[in-house]
Amino acid sequence: MLASSSARILRIIRYLEKKYGMLDWWQGNTDEVMIGAILTQQTRWENVKRALAALKEQGLCSMEAIFSADPEILEQAIRCTGFYRIKTQRLKSLAAHVMCSYGSIELMADEPTDKIREQLIGVNGIGEETADSILCYGFQRPSFIIDAYTERICQCVGLGIKRAPLKVLFEAVLPHDPMIYRQVHAHIVEYAKEYCVKKRCGECTLVSLNG
């Protein structure tokens, strides 16, 4: 008899917790998290760090500054993250949303999580994963992030379900606490980078957790 989906997810979560312990990722301010969330789309974090440093040097690491910045200057600063033209447009769209709809991140933060999420997803270039990253890491809201790695790992252990139901499942088995969501997401990405990306599936022990 196969264990239920909830039980399997919990076994994986506990296993990764024991393997990696505390990993605190991404301790920037809200502006930085929002910018990083777009820059890291389909891109390694090391490249994003360089772009963030370049933006900071030029005083461009805020929604307000990006809103009024020259697009060509932004393009040059973020070039090392790839897709730099489309990402510049996305940063501009996000900054326009924050500045035009609210005037500041602080005012935006007065809104309920669901409303912020829905509006973020409405911004061109922001999908569910980017919106949830911004909510969880930037606004400290309990919105679990499902990325390609999470989907891949779940697929490997026989939980072949799509992103939306996976998000529901993780949120159902975990306390609604953004710090916990951040930990679990970080653990999953670390594990996937170690065993999935480098094609070491033979050494992956998650399947054996199925009980």
Place this chain on the structure above:
DNA sequence: GACCAGGTCCTTG
């Protein structure tokens, strides 16, 4: 040189 990176959007069948 091939392949992939903490996605998203648009077009097709």
Place this chain on the structure above:
DNA sequence: CAAGGACATGGT
């Protein structure tokens, strides 16, 4: 709704 391509640089 699923699948495929575009977006682009940098590292292995």
